[in-house]
Amino acid sequence: MTVTGASRNAADRTLTITSAFDAPAVRIWNLWEDPRQLERWWGPPTYPATFVEHDVRPGGRSAYFMTGPQGDTPHGWWRTLAADPTRRLEFENGFADGSGEPDPAMPVTSIRVTIEEVPAAGTRMTIVVTFPSPEAMDKILSMGMEEGMTAAMGQIDGLL
Numbered sequence: 001m002t003v004t005g006a007s008r009n010a011a012d013r014t015l016t017i018t019s020a021f022d023a024p025a026v027r028i029w030n031l032w033e034d035p036r037q038l039e040r041w042w043g044p045p046t047y048p049a050t051f052v053e054h055d056v057r058p059g060g061r062s063a064y065f066m067t068g069p070q071g072d073t074p075h076g077w078w079r080t081l082a083a084d085p086t087r088r089l090e091f092e093n094g095f096a097d098g099s100g101e102p103d104p105a106m107p108v109t110s111i112r113v114t115i116e117e118v119p120a121a122g123t124r125m126t127i128v129v130t131f132p133s134p135e136a137m138d139k140i141l142s143m144g145m146e147e148g149m150t151a152a153m154g155q156i157d158g159l160l
Helices: 025-033 035-039 134-142 145-153
Strands: 003-009 014-021 049-053 061-066 075-084 088-096 109-118 122-130
Touching: 003 145, 014 145, 025 035, 025 109, 025 122, 035 049, 122 145, 134 145
Parallel strands: none
Antiparallel strands: 003 014, 014 122, 049 061, 061 075, 075 088, 088 109, 109 122
16 A cells, blocks of 8 residues: 555644655656546545646646545645645645635645655655644544545555
8 A cells, every 4th residue: 555654743733644656756746747647546436536627836726526426526626835846745725615616614724745755665755734723623534534535545556
């Protein structure tokens, strides 16, 4: 399995997920940059994602929905804050309504992705999700974010 660790830090309001891949950093970056590749792993296996907009340049926006086994389609969005191709991606991540507009009733998280080649070991990817408050952290984690992200990332090896 791709995921090598997951940890929560209530004091910092973070969830950190680490993974390792037998691929160069540029290949892992492409999994984030190319929306067709991103669709193949962003959602958990039972909720595949469809990106209708995707721009990982700073200031860029991404919009997507996931299709559940019962046909439900929860929507989400990103706003790219920073991008250093093959090394780092930072974005805000939130829930959206059916038209893709941000849902003001749901918390917005900040996500930092770090991609680094490790000599003789491939590439390590670290994802740190920061929640705006302890209540937001509890709410989002109780909805299954950690399990969903871990399952989603577990699909990456099959793409490499």
